Amino acid sequence: MLYGRERERAAVDALLDGARGGRSGVLLLRGEPGIGKTAVLEYAVAAAGDGFRVVRATGVEYEAELPFAGLSLLLASGLDRLDALPGPQRRSLESAFGLGEATGGTDRLLAGLATLGLLAELASERPLLCVVDDVQWLDRSSLDALLIAARRLRAEGVALLLAARDTGAGADVGGVAAAGAEGAGADGPARPDATAGPLAGLPELRLTGLAEPDAVRLLDDRTGAPLTGPARRRLLAEAAGNPLALVELPSGEADLASGGLALTSRLRIAFHGQVTGLPPATQTLLLVAAAEENGALDVVLAAAAALGAGADALEPAERAGLVTVGADRRFAFRHPLLRAAVLQRAPLQQRLAAHRALGEALEEGDRRTWHLALAATAPDAGLADALERTAARAEARGAHGGAAAAYERAAGLTPDRDGATRRLVLAAEAATEEGKLELAEALAERAGARTDSVFAHALLDQVRAVAHFWRGAYPAAYRLLLDAAATDIEPAHAARMLLQAFHAAWYVGEEPVATVLDRLAALPLAADEPLAPLARHLPAAVLPALGRPADPLPDVRATAAAARKAGAESPVDLVQLCGATLVLGRDHETLELAAELTAEARAKGTVGVLPTLQFFLAEAELFHGRHRDAEVTATEGLALARDTGQAQWTSQLASLLACVAAFAGDDRRCAELAAAALVPGSAAPAAGEPWAHWALALLDLGRGRAAAAADRLHALTTGPYRHHVGATRAVPDLVEAAVRLGEPERAAEPYERFARWAGAAGTPWAEALRLRCQALLGPDEFAEAAYLAALDLHEGVHRPFERARTALLYGEWLRRERRRTDARPHLGAALETFERLGAEPWADRARAELTATGTAAPAPAVAASALAALTPQELQIARLAARGLTNRDIAAQLFLSPRTVGHHLYKAYPKLGIASRTELAAVLRA
Numbered sequence: 001m002l003y004g005r006e007r008e009r010a011a012v013d014a015l016l017d018g019a020r021g022g023r024s025g026v027l028l029l030r031g032e033p034g035i036g037k038t039a040v041l042e043y044a045v046a047a048a049g050d051g052f053r054v055v056r057a058t059g060v061e062y063e064a065e066l067p068f069a070g071l072s073l074l075l076a077s078g079l080d081r082l083d084a085l086p087g088p089q090r091r092s093l094e095s096a097f098g099l100g101e102a103t104g105g106t107d108r109l110l111a112g113l114a115t116l117g118l119l120a121e122l123a124s125e126r127p128l129l130c131v132v133d134d135v136q137w138l139d140r141s142s143l144d145a146l147l148i149a150a151r152r153l154r155a156e157g158v159a160l161l162l163a164a165r166d167t168g169a170g171a172d173v174g175g176v177a178a179a180g181a182e183g184a185g186a187d188g189p190a191r192p193d194a195t196a197g198p199l200a201g202l203p204e205l206r207l208t209g210l211a212e213p214d215a216v217r218l219l220d221d222r223t224g225a226p227l228t229g230p231a232r233r234r235l236l237a238e239a240a241g242n243p244l245a246l247v248e249l250p251s252g253e254a255d256l257a258s259g260g261l262a263l264t265s266r267l268r269i270a271f272h273g274q275v276t277g278l279p280p281a282t283q284t285l286l287l288v289a290a291a292e293e294n295g296a297l298d299v300v301l302a303a304a305a306a307l308g309a310g311a312d313a314l315e316p317a318e319r320a321g322l323v324t325v326g327a328d329r330r331f332a333f334r335h336p337l338l339r340a341a342v343l344q345r346a347p348l349q350q351r352l353a354a355h356r357a358l359g360e361a362l363e364e365g366d367r368r369t370w371h372l373a374l375a376a377t378a379p380d381a382g383l384a385d386a387l388e389r390t391a392a393r394a395e396a397r398g399a400h401g402g403a404a405a406a407y408e409r410a411a412g413l414t415p416d417r418d419g420a421t422r423r424l425v426l427a428a429e430a431a432t433e434e435g436k437l438e439l440a441e442a443l444a445e446r447a448g449a450r451t452d453s454v455f456a457h458a459l460l461d462q463v464r465a466v467a468h469f470w471r472g473a474y475p476a477a478y479r480l481l482l483d484a485a486a487t488d489i490e491p492a493h494a495a496r497m498l499l500q501a502f503h504a505a506w507y508v509g510e511e512p513v514a515t516v517l518d519r520l521a522a523l524p525l526a527a528d529e530p531l532a533p534l535a536r537h538l539p540a541a542v543l544p545a546l547g548r549p550a551d552p553l554p555d556v557r558a559t560a561a562a563a564r565k566a567g568a569e570s571p572v573d574l575v576q577l578c579g580a581t582l583v584l585g586r587d588h589e590t591l592e593l594a595a596e597l598t599a600e601a602r603a604k605g606t607v608g609v610l611p612t613l614q615f616f617l618a619e620a621e622l623f624h625g626r627h628r629d630a631e632v633t634a635t636e637g638l639a640l641a642r643d644t645g646q647a648q649w650t651s652q653l654a655s656l657l658a659c660v661a662a663f664a665g666d667d668r669r670c671a672e673l674a675a676a677a678l679v680p681g682s683a684a685p686a687a688g689e690p691w692a693h694w695a696l697a698l699l700d701l702g703r704g705r706a707a708a709a710a711d712r713l714h715a716l717t718t719g720p721y722r723h724h725v726g727a728t729r730a731v732p733d734l735v736e737a738a739v740r741l742g743e744p745e746r747a748a749e750p751y752e753r754f755a756r757w758a759g760a761a762g763t764p765w766a767e768a769l770r771l772r773c774q775a776l777l778g779p780d781e782f783a784e785a786a787y788l789a790a791l792d793l794h795e796g797v798h799r800p801f802e803r804a805r806t807a808l809l810y811g812e813w814l815r816r817e818r819r820r821t822d823a824r825p826h827l828g829a830a831l832e833t834f835e836r837l838g839a840e841p842w843a844d845r846a847r848a849e850l851t852a853t854g855t856a857a858p859a860p861a862v863a864a865s866a867l868a869a870l871t872p873q874e875l876q877i878a879r880l881a882a883r884g885l886t887n888r889d890i891a892a893q894l895f896l897s898p899r900t901v902g903h904h905l906y907k908a909y910p911k912l913g914i915a916s917r918t919e920l921a922a923v924l925r926a
Contacts, residue, residue: 002043003243004214005036011205012044015159019127020051022899024153028135028199029163031207033264033337034244037163040207041131044161048129052159053122055130058332059137061340062293064370064406067399068096069293070142071115074132081121086892088605089114096141096397108398109607109644111141112148113895119149120156120897127157134336135164135199140434141399147198148643152896155903164199166206198645209241219246238263244335264337271341274320281313284350289323290342291354293367295331303357352377366390373409384413388423395430404430408443421450428463437467455493458484462497469504478504478512482519491523495531498523499576502538510546510723517543521550530568533559534576541580544760546723547753556581556589571597572609578616582725585761591620602893611641611649618656619725625801627837628867628875631660635872636894648687651677655688658695662702663801665840670699690716690726697730701737702841710737710746717750728757735773736809744777751777765802768793772806775813783813804833808846820853827853838868867924869911877904878912882920 002009011027018025029037045054057074079097082090092110094100122128135143150160210218215236239245245263248270275283285304292300301311317323324332333339343351352375359371369386376383391406407427414420424447431440444460451457465480481501485494498520505512521539525532536551537559543550560574568574578594581587594617601610614637621630634653641649655677661670674695677688686692693716700709713734716727731747731754738747751773758766768790775786787810794803808830814823827850834843850857867875873894880890887898887905894901909915912923 002036002039003218004210005040005043008036008040008205008207009043009047012040012047012161015161016044016048016052016127016129019123019129019157019159022127022155022157024156024158024160026150026153026160026202027162028202028204029161029207030166030204031163032166032242034242034248034267034335035207035209036243037207038133038335039243041133041161041163044129044159045131048127048159052127052129053125055122055128057132057138058336059132059134060293060295061134061137061336063374064409065139065394065399065402066293066366066370067139067141067394067397067402068111068145070132070138071145072097072142073294074130074142074146075115075118078118078122081118084121085114085117086605088603089117089892092605093118096145107606107608108141108144109148109610109640110605111398112145112643113152113607115145116149116152116156116895116897117891119153119158119160120899123157127159130158130160132161133163135162137336139399140401141397143198144644147202150202151643152900154897154900156897156899162199162202209239210243210246211241212236215239215241215243215246218243222247244337267337268341268344271335271338272345274322274338275342275345278316278320278322279313281309282316284309284354285313286317286322286342287346287350288354288357289331290333290339291351291371292331292358297325297329297331299358299361300331302361303354306357306360307353366393370406373413376413379415380413381415384410384415384419384423387413388426391426391430395433400430400433401436404428404434404436404439404443417450421447421453421456424450425456425459428460432463432466435470437470441467454487455489458487458489458493458497462500465500465504469500474504474507475512477501478508478516482516485519491525492529492531495520495523495525495529495535499531499534499538506724507721509720513723514543514546514548517548517550528566530563530566530573532566533562534568534573537577538580541586542583545583545728545757547756547760553584553586556586556593560593571601571604571606571613575609575612575616578613579725582616582619583728585757585763585766587620587623590616591624594620607640607895608644608646611637611644611646611653613637614640615649615652615656618653622656622659623729623799625799625837627660627663627801627839631657632872632876634660636876640895651679651686651688652691653688655686655691655695658692659698662695662698663837663839663842665699665702665844667699667703670695690721690724694726694730694733697733697737699841701733702839702845704845706737706740710734710741710743713737714746714750717753722750722753728754732769732773735776739776747773747777763797764793765797765799768806769802772809776809784810787813800833801837801839804830804837804839804846805842807833808842808849811846812849815849815853824850824853824855828855831857867912870908874904874908874911877901878908878920879924881905881917882924 015025015027029040031037048054055074055077057070059070082093085093088110091100092107093114096111119128119130132146153160219236235246235249239249242263244267248267275286284307285300288304288307289295289300292303304313322334322338326332355371356375359368359375362368362371369390373383373387387406387410391403391410394403394406404427407423407430411420411423411427414423424443428440428443428447431443440463444463448457448460461480461484465477468480469477478501481497481504485497485501498516502513502516502520505516517539520535523535525535537554540550540553556577560577563574564570574597578590578597581589581593594613598610598613598617601607601613614633618630618634618637621633634657638650638653638657641653654673658670658673658677661673674692677692678686693712697709697712697716700712713730717731717734721727731750734750735747738744754773755770758770771786771790771793775783775790787806790806791803791810794806807826811823811827811830814826827846831843831846831850834846847857870878876894877890880893887901890901891898905917914920914923
């Protein structure tokens, strides 16, 4: 029974009503311990009734982290539906739950998407209520997967109800870790927590104390002999509406006498008193149950029996209402604070004995190893070896936090100094992968103080460098990695460190970039080393763009093939090639390779790398004038990056979408996306800063605000990021803005750099842009020849937007020269292209110029296609549906649920003026 809580009940009822109507929803209940979160969850289960399928789990505070332990409990009843999932997703959950072999690591995003798929399957016949209590104690891998699913629920009929303690009321959860890279495809290290907690952003309802009338009713109903007088008034005042305090504190006068303690501590004392009065055997059984993280009755009884407590010891605890045993034969404590109190009150030796008994009662496996490790009081080589194997399995399942804990505990159990140091290094590396930077640095310091090994210190410097990188200390990260790679270590290790050093150097400046690449090119890598092709390709692709000599740049496909043959991990290792080819203007190679690797990543389920690939693919699409394609690609990538907390790629993709919005003249969306891109997810500067400033400058330029555009573009093209891809491509815009402003000298130095870059790139389109800049900068008598030469070069490549801009500028020049008749065809062609591309500001300029020639320009055209009314995701789904893919096929490819696919198609049909799937292909062809 709930006392009061009208607001909470209404929120839960709305969530359930939505699920009944096929709409999914998420609600997070927040509040201090004992405030009534669990009671609201119980209300939800009761209100759902027989019309819902219900799955539930509870996070348990535990001294070890067992990968996917919470998620496996939550989804245990749905494992028979795994075969309904696409192959990569099914294998991901099988690996996570230990049902199949873990090969190469579980992709965190894929595990979350598989969780979404399984929830959708469980809701396929009737709505699903998914209830998770004490979310703050879930293991990180389970939490990550659950929250990725939560943020993608749409039209599955799933109601997800979570409960978590307030931050500060208990150990709150951290962020999701993922790997990322930027710039010219640098090998990026794992990223740290992106927010104060991954629960941020979920719909949230904060529970507060009961109103006094409800508190009085609860107190009177739950106490057999109601308190009266001063004791009653004092209890009501000190409980402050906390239901657990109202129920538990009256149980003993000592509880009321401890007014100097925090409420949580007083509740634990109250629970201590209730446990102390039980028979010793019952107390032993409760301690074992509290130490057993799964609440499995058979395991608890077996372990308790080994300590002298038989099954009959359970009855007093059940009679006292302290524990219950459900139909699933699992223990449940009346409240998590009770479980914590049982553990806290037990002497150390009793806790150690409980863990030892549990370890001996469990079959071989990671849980057995952990309990025995927690019971160990002296070095044990065999147990340390077993715990290292546990850590390796955790890493293979993508649970780096659990691996770090296991490696660290294994180090403490290792008798020999060198072995312990090696395991501390492994722990530090795993903590880095998890994004636990402070822990990683602390482990690195401990390991470094124990060894003189050059290789070990190089690895530890790599750990420190990653921490510096994600805090934005790029120079420190660059120097640590450069120095570590210079030590006497194997070239293969040095290559990986230099690739990470390149990533840091990309944000420091051109000279550090060149230094890293020179070192990389000089490494004596064996031909069969997987990184060798990349180590040769990267300097050849980037150094010429910096005006430095380098070997001839091989075709990217040949490099990719050589890397695959040598054993490079595809697409994870090859993604760096996509960025590298953009630096020297090989956009068509990026377009082909990124599209190929994106399809491969989807097929393999290597989803975590997709935001990186999609950024590079969207760049190439944008540079080719395929603005709508770039928007579709980047929109999906941005959603995936946000789902996994990849702050770097969130910033990059948001800033690229800001550019798309600038081309379209969508001022509000451009400003919003640029602002989002400029807010980093860590202490590091925003990775998308160059693109964001280019986007805002493009918006200014398109709207005729030449001064603002010139200021932004000059800072971008002469500042520390001038070697970045976006900054290089922005130089022609700076030239246009500076000339319009009457200050062409502001663009002189950037133009000279751009001219050298275009010469090194050696592509017709780059030369066309150089010629356009030359025509603008003068002298005027050579302008026409430069414009005509540029237009000729544009004809050979399909870059309609840039060709139209050249035609517009040439037409404007012709009109100023009073050659109106000559200007009209160029201005008309530019207008037609801009309207077809939806580049509204440039279309307005072309229309105004055409009108100024004395020709009546056509009115602004209605969108050339009904497809313009579709959202990027609707368009993506419509294209796949038109190819004949079923909703389930589309869902597998786009990592959505089939119901969500159907929902988007249902919304798309009216916009396209059609009524069925069979008409899609014709509309798209048109």
